[in-house]
Amino acid sequence: MSRISSEEAVAAPFYVPVGNEVELFEQAWKHGLPVLLKGPTGCGKTRFVQYMADRLELPLYSVACHDDLSATDLVGRHLIGADGTWWQDGPLTRAVREGGICYLDEVVEARQDTTVVVHPLADDRRELYLERTGERLQAPPSFMLVVSYNPGYQNLLKGMKPSTRQRFVALRFDYPGEAVETDILIGEAGLDEPLARRLVSLGQALRRLEQHDLEEVASTRLLIFAGRLIRSGLDPRQACLASLAEPLSDDPATVAALMDIVDVHFG
Ligand SMILES: Nc1ncnc2c1ncn2[C@@H]1O[C@H](COP(=O)(O)OP(=O)(O)OP(=O)(O)O)[C@@H](O)[C@H]1O
Ligand SMILES: [Mg+2]
Numbered sequence: 001m002s003r004i005s006s007e008e009a010v011a012a013p014f015y016v017p018v019g020n021e022v023e024l025f026e027q028a029w030k031h032g033l034p035v036l037l038k039g040p041t042g043c044g045k046t047r048f049v050q051y052m053a054d055r056l057e058l059p060l061y062s063v064a065c066h067d068d069l070s071a072t073d074l075v076g077r078h079l080i081g082a083d084g085t086w087w088q089d090g091p092l093t094r095a096v097r098e099g100g101i102c103y104l105d106e107v108v109e110a111r112q113d114t115t116v117v118v119h120p121l122a123d124d125r126r127e128l129y130l131e132r133t134g135e136r137l138q139a140p141p142s143f144m145l146v147v148s149y150n151p152g153y154q155n156l157l158k159g160m161k162p163s164t165r166q167r168f169v170a171l172r173f174d175y176p177g178e179a180v181e182t183d184i185l186i187g188e189a190g191l192d193e194p195l196a197r198r199l200v201s202l203g204q205a206l207r208r209l210e211q212h213d214l215e216e217v218a219s220t221r222l223l224i225f226a227g228r229l230i231r232s233g234l235d236p237r238q239a240c241l242a243s244l245a246e247p248l249s250d251d252p253a254t255v256a257a258l259m260d261i262v263d264v265h266f267g
Contacts, residue, residue: 042219
């Protein structure tokens with residue numbers, strides 16, 4: 001769980017808008033609608049939420065969901081201390097009390113019992129019931145629930161029920177086009193424009209490589225890693241091997257095929 005409030009933030013999170021996602025998110029927030037972000041790994045979902053929380057001046061509670069995450073982890077639990085038993089709010093409860101954003105990352109991974117707390121919050125009731133304490137919280141207007149998932153992981157697709165999906169306004173994220181991705185590499189990895197362009201065109205070429213059975217294609221995140229390594233003086237080919245080819249595949253033949261494309265750009 002992490003909390004980023006506007007007072008604590010040193011600088012606004014760097015985010016280059018890709019389409020109309022900023023306005024859509026803002027309108028959803030104004031209307032009290034929860035938002036679902038879907039898209040492949042490393043395309044900017046988390047960064048976007050950080051940016052929006054900062055922009056709207058809302059505290060942000062992020063939860064990385066996993067298959068053992070229960071409703072109790074979100075809502076809170078009784079703890080035993082020196083002075084007896086006390087109640088500790090979970091991240092969802094804190095976000096509701098403070099009227100902030102609760103961001104459930106990879107929500108389909110969470111245990112099924114989480115839907116019991118998510119559903120009443122994500123529809124027009126906007127309420128959170130703390131079963132253990134009997135408290136019923138009405139979410140203030142500024143509270144917003146944001147969830148994300150990666151539709152590429154097909155085995156998990158079935159995890160999100162229509163009754164959950166249909167409580168959210170959904171925004172599709174994908175890897176940005178050349179111009180935006182170049183700006184991201186310049187801003188995030190501190191590259192000069194020619195190098196940023198070169199890496200972006202390498203990224204595009206890697207994404208076009210279809211004959212190999214890659215689970216996912218090269219993300220903006222990996223291009224940033226490559227850019228940082230090259231910028232700090234590492235040989236570009238070695239940097240691309242370590243930050244683009246090897247993370248994408250364990251199959252030596254596939255890695256070699258990826259490196260052939262790297263050589264076209266950095267050979
Ligand atoms: N539009 C953007 N503006 C600025 N930076 C971006 C943008 N998109 C991606 N990035 C960069 O890419 C990195 C990866 O993005 P992020 O962590 O938000 O991906 P994600 O979609 O949440 O991935 P995952 O599904 O794996 O959690 C960020 O740390 C950021 O540096
Ligand atoms: Mg993320």
